[in-house]
Amino acid sequence: MAQMELAGMPRRLFACTPSRLAAFEDCPRRYRMIYLDRPRPPKGPAWAHASFGVSVHNALRRWWEEPFELRTPARAAQLARLLWVDEGFRDAAHSASWRERAAEMVAGYVTGLDPAAEPRGVERSVAARTEALAFSGRVDRLDERDGELVVVDYKTGRRPLTDADARSSPALALYALAAGRMLRRACRRVELHHLPTGRVAVAEHTEDSIARHVRRAESVAADAVGATEALRAGADPDQAFPPRPGNLCSWCDFRALCSEGQAVGPQRQPWDALGDEPAAADA
Numbered sequence: 001m002a003q004m005e006l007a008g009m010p011r012r013l014f015a016c017t018p019s020r021l022a023a024f025e026d027c028p029r030r031y032r033m034i035y036l037d038r039p040r041p042p043k044g045p046a047w048a049h050a051s052f053g054v055s056v057h058n059a060l061r062r063w064w065e066e067p068f069e070l071r072t073p074a075r076a077a078q079l080a081r082l083l084w085v086d087e088g089f090r091d092a093a094h095s096a097s098w099r100e101r102a103a104e105m106v107a108g109y110v111t112g113l114d115p116a117a118e119p120r121g122v123e124r125s126v127a128a129r130t131e132a133l134a135f136s137g138r139v140d141r142l143d144e145r146d147g148e149l150v151v152v153d154y155k156t157g158r159r160p161l162t163d164a165d166a167r168s169s170p171a172l173a174l175y176a177l178a179a180g181r182m183l184r185r186a187c188r189r190v191e192l193h194h195l196p197t198g199r200v201a202v203a204e205h206t207e208d209s210i211a212r213h214v215r216r217a218e219s220v221a222a223d224a225v226g227a228t229e230a231l232r233a234g235a236d237p238d239q240a241f242p243p244r245p246g247n248l249c250s251w252c253d254f255r256a257l258c259s260e261g262q263a264v265g266p267q268r269q270p271w272d273a274l275g276d277e278p279a280a281a282d283a
């Protein structure tokens with residue numbers, strides 16, 4: 001049934017995560033295939049870069065769950081090996097070399113941390129409502145520094161990140177809003193921790209900058225709701241949710257089902273986004 005607003009009735013909020021909003025902005029067709037089409041269309045093979053990122057995130061989460069005396073770089077490396085996600089790699093040797101790279105990366109990263117500085121949350125679920133959104137998500141790490149909360153997001157991709165990336169991230173701004181409201185603490189600072197380089201990209205939000213992100217998210221949500229209502233009213237799926245071919249098509253799980261996406265660029269191997277192979281390791 002189409003979403004309606006009746007006088008006196010509470011307005012129905014659009015339940016979403018940052019990934020859901022980003023999926024619609026990136027490509028409406030891809031959004032439809034992920035969130036609306038049922039049965040869900042088959043996805044392509046697993047991506048090695050996604051496995052690498054998940055493994056690193058899991059190791060860092062578990063590291064903070066360790067007792068204080070075990071929060072060492074060696075333990076971080078051990079956790080990366082234990083929690084390794086072995087999907088999407090070329091072969092066992094390729095997987096092993098990237099597993100060692102992950103172990104080295106998390107060990108190097110935690111060397112720069114104070115193991116006694118207990119975060120306020122690790123992979124902490126947060127949620128907030130705005131006039132049009134019921135937003136939820138999970139923050140990689142929520143620090144408390146000098147009485148204020150800081151949103152920390154780990155990044156493992158190849159591209160170095162800038163302060164502009166931190167400032168323009170809708171996810172980080174919405175996390176700051178939600179964390180601040182839930183824990184009743186100021187939360188303005190958001191950080192992208194780029195593990196491959198050790199660089200930290202920082203933004204300090206204001207009420208205005210967060211409000212701008214909320215307005216933008218609400219606008220994306222309104223477009224997604226409008227397209228969904230049109231689809232349910234019988235519109236052509238490709239008109240309601242048009243493809244948006246671009247650079248992301250090479251990494252899209254649904255490229256095999258999308259002629260427009262196939263026309264954009266060559267088929268990628270599942271491990272291509274990792275880049276140069278690290279030094280060989282025993283499989």
Ligand code: SF4
Binds near residue numbers: 027245255260
């Ligand atoms: S291949 Fe490209 S255009 Fe097609 S659904 Fe995926 S992102 Fe959209």
